[in-house]
Each structure stands twice: as C-alpha cells, then as structure tokens.
Amino acid sequence: MAKDYIQTDITSVQQSVEQATGLANAHYIDPAVFAEESEAVLKATWAGLAVGADVPNPGDAKPIQFLGMPLLLIRDKDGALRVFENICRHRGMQLVHEAKTIEGALRCPYHSWCYSTKGKLVSTPHVGGAGQNTHPSIVKEDLGLNEVRSHVWRDVVFINISGDAPDFTEVHAELIARWSEFDGPLHHGGADSRFELELTANYKLAVENYCESYHLPWVHPGLNSYSRLEDHYNIVEYGKFSGQGTLVYRQFKAEDGSAAFPDFPDLSEKWNEGAEYITVYPNVLLGVQRDHAFAIVLEPKAHDKTVEHIHLYYASEDTEAKNRAVNTRQWKEVFEEDIFVVEGMQSGRHAPTFDGGRFSPVMDEPTHCYHDWVAGKIAAHRG
C-alpha cells in the first residue's frame, strides 16, 4: 500500500558521531512521520506510561490516554500493577472515566458487565435475557479485559504495546545492573513531590536536552558555582541508553545545614558525590543521587506537544514536608529553565534547510546515541 508521506532518510543519522546528522525535521513537525515513528519507537519498545504512585492503593484505577489509546492503570486487589485497554469487551465502551478506587468490581456504565481488578470478566447481567446472566456464546473466560504488557522499574510503569519486545529486564539489563545499588525501596514524596510541565515540543527534544551536560553552564548558570561542566561525564551505551553523570553532587541540605533526607542504604563511596541522569529510551528520564531520586515520564500528546510528569522519591517515607517542598521547587526551577530550549528547537525544526544538525563528538554523544537508537528502531520497523 502506498504511504501517504515521504519516508525520511535515516542513514545519515546512523553514521559515527563525527559524521552523523540528527533526525530530519519531519520527525518533529510532520504528524504522518510521528505516526510511523510512534509505531516503531513508542509502541514497539518499552515506553513509560505512568508511575506506581499514581495508583498507590489496591483498587486504585486511573484512566490514561496514550497515543490516542484508552488505557487503564490499576493496582489489583493483591497490590500488583496492571495496564488494560480501558474498554468493555462487550461494545467497546470506555470503562473508567476518572481516577477512582474500585471497591469491588469494575462495572461498565453501559450494560453493567463487571470485571475484577485483575481483568477477569465476572458477570454479564441480562446477557441471555432479563434476569438470565449467562449465554452459551458469551464465554467469560475468553472475554477478560485486554491486558497491555507492562513492567515496573523504579516505580515507573513501562508498557510494550506491540507485545513482542524482548523482556524489559533483558532490554535494560545493563542499566538495571548499573544502578543496582539503588534497588532498595523508593518512597514517593506525595502530592508535594510531583508536578507537570507542558511543552510545545516533540518529546524527543526533551530527551535530547536531558541527555547532555553541554548546555548546563549556559542554560543553568546557577549550577556553575559547584557543578562545573568539567565535573560531568557522558554516559553512552549505543543501542541501549545514554545520559550524563556528575562527580560533585551535593546532598540537599535543610535550613540548619544538616542533610535534609536520609541516604539510600548501602551505597558505595562512588555515590558520595556522584549522581547520574539517564534516559530510559524512548521517553523516561531518571536521576539517582544519594539522598533522593526522580523520574520524568514524557507523555507524547502529539508530534509537537509533550507533558512532563515529574516525580521525586526518597529513601524513607519519613521526610519533612518543608524540605520536600523546597527540593521540589528547586528542581522545578531547573526543569523550567529547559523549556525555552526545547520549545526553541521545536520552532527551529520548521526551518526547511535545517538538516538535523551536527553533533559535538566530545559533548553531544549521548544525544547522538539517542538519535541512532531511534533511527535503528525506525529502520527495523520499515524492514
């Protein structure tokens, strides 16, 4: 079947960092290319959807639109996180319209077919006529909610829409091992430790900016006093992940100068002043530091619209609200400083002669690593 868009050239992206150009403009401004890329990148891999803290208690359910698909994030009665298509198997009616706690069963608001929080079809009222709740052609065992493959790591709920990606733990084995010292319990700071930022930009631009430290002295001058450019290093694993690290992380301090938050337990010396910020491709930005961590799930609303869902985590559930609030505010200021850059690059992608740009072989390799990965997924999708 003829395609209704021109396939972009991705071969120039997959050159060495010295020779490569970035992804073409169409990957940022053309809805048709975004649709192709969504199939290749966001649906065929493990994309971030939400965090477990969105549904903290058994029975909590939250409807989420992802690339136009109605999904339902739910914590089942045994505490396991699950993702379902948010529709009744009967007539396709949307099951849950707002976040709520399911006390017993999920009841479709249309004809009241009922499902357990594990997705099992429990009852089909009047399906065989008034007061007759069974019919031979309606086999409950075959009509449970359609479950979306999911995996939770560092409280982030990842989904594989296509259903055929290798296991998450296989895909991200190196990253999981790299940060294994942070495997202990994560405690979301609660309502004061989450916020959202709306970007008029493609989600990839937020990744590109997050990956590299090159921009720090210019965009975040407040960091220069203690976190200089030369104190940072690139993290580059081609085909897997990329990001940046720092060698001079300083703990967050309370007003009296003491450490505001307890450290994650049993960390090696490396993390006394070390911290790392890595993108779990394609759309999750993670940070680990000795005394707190964060996760940013990039919600791709459209080719030029993204919502950043930002969550802060601590080693203990007993942290002071005042300190958390200051920490949240400081991170928000940093992430807000990035918005004009990300949106500026989005505007720039409408320049017709821009060829995707060049990479500094020294400073931009994490970004090139991401472009190369995206291009590889697109190439695999095109076959």
Next chain:
Amino acid sequence: MSRPIAITIGWRAKSRPIVAERDAALDALILKAHARDDRAALVRLYTQAADLAETVDRECFFLTYAYIFALELGHASQAGLRARLVAYGRE
C-alpha cells in the same frame, strides 16, 4: 454515577391494590437511590424487590441488579446473591 433505571415493581396493580401500593413505594425508593447514586441502598432495595417477586423470572431480574451493585461495591451480600442466581441457573 449510575443512571436511574425505570423499574416497575407493581405489575399486579389492578388485581391486588394493597400489594401494588407497597410495590409502588419500593419503586419510588429505588428511583431515589438511583438519583443519589446510593449503591448500597440499591443492593438492599433490589434484594427486597426480589424477595417480593412472585415469579422466578421477576426475582432473578431484581436479584441481578442487587448482585451487580453488590459486586461493584464489594458488598458482603454478593456471595449470597450470586448463590441465589446460580441456584436458578441464571449466573
């Protein structure tokens, strides 16, 4: 919020006026419970309607409502309501 469902309890109205009056009152209570989305009350009221029904078909019709709302709520009565429907081969 669940939508009110037009229910006619008093299907015997012409021949048995006393019963009809009682059924009409229950009917009104059910509609009010729907209007305020009081699902625990719906479980109780539909169970009452089932208990008052004179045919198995009507009983199962009301039991179905009581059971579904009980199921949704995780109400303690759900197992008993289901057992009644199962006994009639309806669930």
